[in-house]
Amino acid sequence: MTSWTTTPIDQRLVRGAVELETTSNGVLPHRLPAWARAQTSDGQLAMAEAQPSGVRIAFRTAATAIELDVLPTKVLYAGAPAGADGVYDLLVDGRLTAQATASGGNVLTxxxxxxxxxFVPGRPATVGFTGLRPGAKDVEIWLPHRERTELVALRTDAPVEQVTGRQRKLWLHHGSSISHGSNADSPTQTWVALAAAQAGVELTNLGFGGGALLDPFTARTMRDLPADLISVKLGINLVNLDLLHQRAFGPAVHGFLDTIRDGHPTTPLLVISSIHCPIHEDTPGPGVPDFSDGKVQFRATGDPGQPGKLTLNWIRQELAAITEARAKTDPNLSYLDGRDLYGEADFAELPLPDQLHPDNATHRRMAERFAKLPFLLQ
Incomplete structure (x- = not known):
């Protein structure tokens, strides 16, 4: 019979979260602090920031068996097929060793x-990993990137030690659902997680599905977080939500970057524009889902002839110009055209399955290209 050691789950073990909220079940990782969450009533952002993309439990142990009690929240979309359960990736000494899922839990339709x-409430479930090699090792459990996950209890068959000291550079990234993870197969397969692993940097991922909107509270959150490298990926959500017009775009970008610079005046800061997305290259939003063929597809509904509307091509030109102008007095600021990560030729080979989000193979291609850039290697 296994003799279990129960270890409290707190900030000493959790990486990639900005804050842990104490709940009636345990703790809930957040990627925005409470004061920021209080400044918006957007349900989409509230859902996205509580989905723990890039969040992992990290510790050192000689355990050969691990159990993690969790309360997941499954998200279903009316009219669309149910998605697969979120995946928990177990890394041992940096290598993907096992995967598991948690059935049941809450259901949000x-x-x-x-x-x-x-919303239909559910009960906690247990995620288990057994047969791990004996002896001391570094363990990370990456939480499902698109599944809100309350952490209830951590049990191991040997004591757990906190992993102390931070030798690796810390990369702080903000972006849209593509950075959040979109259709990646598991949490360590998102392009940002893969790029961080390949470059040997520590990731804090503020990629929010539908939430890369130049929100001031996001910029202030980034201002206040530790970072050795910072990147912001902007464009697609501003277009597909039809949020801003051209007059407001430039000042909003400048304000967002100014706020980050208030806390990180000389930290390398990379501005990234959107990857290639044919439906919005020259057609403004809003973008809407279409379930007519039994699976979700997105299409653009804006009028290309209407003046002042945002498109991806227009945003790329403006971001390049804004970055070039600011770089004259900010030598640590640079720009990357998102099509260098995924462009028109890539779309022909690896099309976006729903016309908006990349699949797992595309995440890997983007990561391989990004990890080779001087930005992560400096």
């Missing part, structure tokens, strides 16, 4: 056509 939601 969202109707994308009218914005209504339905």
């Amino acid at each position: 969202i109707d994308l056509m009218n914005g209504s939601t339905d």
Whole structure:
């Protein structure tokens, strides 16, 4: 019979989260602090920031068996097939060693056509890993990147030690659902997680599905977080939500960057524009989901002839110009055209399955290209 050691789950063990909220079940990782969450009533952002993309439990142990009690929240979309359960990736000494899922939990059903939601509470589940090699080792459990996960209890068959000291550079990244993880197969397969692993840097991922909107509270959060490298990927959400017009775009970008620079005046800062996305290259938003063929596809509904509307091509030109102008007095600021990560030729080979989000193979290609850039290697 296994003799278990229970270890409290707190900030000493959790990486990649900005804050842990104490709940009636345990703790809930957040990627925005409470004061920032209080400044918006957007349900989409509230859902996205509590989905723990890039969040992992890290410790050192000689354990050969690990159990993690969790309360997941599954998200279903009315009219679309149910997605697979979120994946927990177990890394031992930096290598993907095992994967598991947690069934049950809460269920949140969202109707994308009218914005209504339905929430059905559920019960916690246990994620288990057994047969690990004996002896001391560094262990990381990466939480499902698209599944809100309350952490209830951690049990091991040997004591757990905190991993102390930070030798690796810390990369702080902000972006849209593509950075959040979109259709990546598991949390360590998102392009940012893969790039961080390949470059040997520590990741804090503020990629929010539908939430890369130049929100001031996001910039202030980034201002206040530790970082050795910072990147912001902007464009697609501003277009597909039809959020801003051209007059407001430039000042909003400048304000966002100014705020980050208030806390990180000389930290390398990379501005990245959107990857290639044909539906919005020259057609403004809003973008809407289409379930007519039984699976979700996105399409652009804006009028290309209407003046002042944002498109991806227009945003890329403006971001390049803004970055070039600011770099004259900010030598640590640079720009990357997102099409260098995934361009028109890539779309022909690896099309976006829903016309908006990359699949797992595309995440890997983007990561391989990004990890070779001087930005992560400096």
